[in-house]
Amino acid sequence: MELHNTQSLFIYNSISKKKEKFNPINKGAVGMYVCGPTVYSNVHMGNCRTFLSFDLVFRYLKHLDYKVRYVRNITDAGHLENDGESGQDPIAKKARQENIEPMEVVQKYTVDFHQTMSRFNALPPSIEPTATGHIIEQIQIIENIIKEGYGYKVNGSVYFDVNTFNKDHQYGKLSGRKLEDMITNTRELAAQSEKKNPQDFALWKKASPEHIMRWPSPWSDGFPGWHLECTAMSTKYLGQQFDIHGGGMDLKFPHHECEIAQAEAVNKKSPVNYWMHANMLTLNGKKMAKSTGNNILPDELFSGENTVLSKAFTPGVAKFFMYQAQYRSILDFSNEALVASEKGYNKLMDAYRNISSITTADSSSNDISSWKQSCYDAMNDDFNSPILIAQLFEAVKYINTLKEGKTSITKEDLDLLQQTMQAFIFDVLGLTDITTEASGTNDTLCGAVELLIELRDQARANKDFATSDKIRNDLQEVGIQLKDGKDGTSFSLN
């Protein structure tokens, strides 16, 4: 029996603004598309948060025994900073700055993105298509949009006619905007435009002579509009209608709105059943962004080389920190919060490791089955990871009292507890054990520290506390913490 038959998952649908029971189009299978990064610079922690939010979604769907096809694109064609005539393409800009090919820029930052995701222990998507690999598909969609009467050509460029579309469709339904309001509130743009209306968006842009990335098309040598690639690739790999479309909150408008318009214009039906938007990670109370420089990079976090944090943090701790907030909430990145999460994370992992040393009894003082279901309830409620983590800490408390002999548990319950902890900590949350993560802990070091612990024990037995304290304090200074417990001394690296 597949788990999704016994667990009912509810997802907050951005378009209805309600939590809805999740029913996939094809029983037992899920199609999910998530907007990936534009690869013209290193991904920052804010970008990572979104991808880790959807990694959690992907993992939980898989855990529920769904067959998931997870498509996440790489935007490797630069798009203009605006639809006007004066925009810059960030990839081309970077290429010029570094005096390399645009595709070298793309390659460099795609590799960086993959390495970063892998350090966070995020699963790779099932398909990771690139925009430049789907130019033909995009051209076909443009032809169809024109044929349907929703696109128009100007000087070798093609634009989507939002006004015409809005006559028989509803432009703005995802982001809750009305076209009339948008027209009323149009900003005064100095630059003249080829567009009939400021709300129209580019499907194809004719390349200016100095523009490097260009492809032939029926209209001009040029490049596709930003919104088009996602429509092309999601349709190609998931069909005209699929289950889940995700992305960062900042893509809701105009990007996702335009995707809906394009797909509806061509396919005559709404492309997505469940829209999911991950909220922003802020720094100093403001959204992290590449352009403003208000951001922190994963490498700066892992190395501790940054101005915001007092020390380095592992990828697992950072991920745990982010999962302590729900994906739809704004989360502020701060030193204090990270430190707090790190302690909690270690506590959780310690307890998990201690499960193996628990002795069992004839009866259990806690109801493991209902606790297990409460873990599912948390995740079933729109992937509420903070509540899941709270539930895991309930188990931590139980494990610790078991260890102290204050409570009891049967063999069966202990196994169930262990399996459930394992499933949620490692499979669903995708966390890694910090001791293996910081695997500077090699045998050589262990041997040396064990020896020092032994010498210290002898000194203590002889009441030579000057020596024993020197060993303890000096080790502390180099970052090794000795921990005296009931059955001997252990150590950890800080």
Next chain:
RNA sequence: GGCAUCAUGGCCGAGCGGCUAGGCAGAGGUCUGCAAAACCUUCCACAGCGGUUCGAAUCCGCUUGAUGCCUCCA
């Protein structure tokens, strides 16, 4: 300016009308040669003002403050 969202204890963060999460910090305790670590116990909330209700952090209105989108953005 327009459209949204949010405001919870010292800090982070759940909560979606009654049973008032969780983590960190603080306090008390157990353990210890002393510590640290670990563990146990525990204090502290719902931006302000009205309203609906037997009952509101939770629903409605107003006020104040913050953020996001309206241009590339996760």
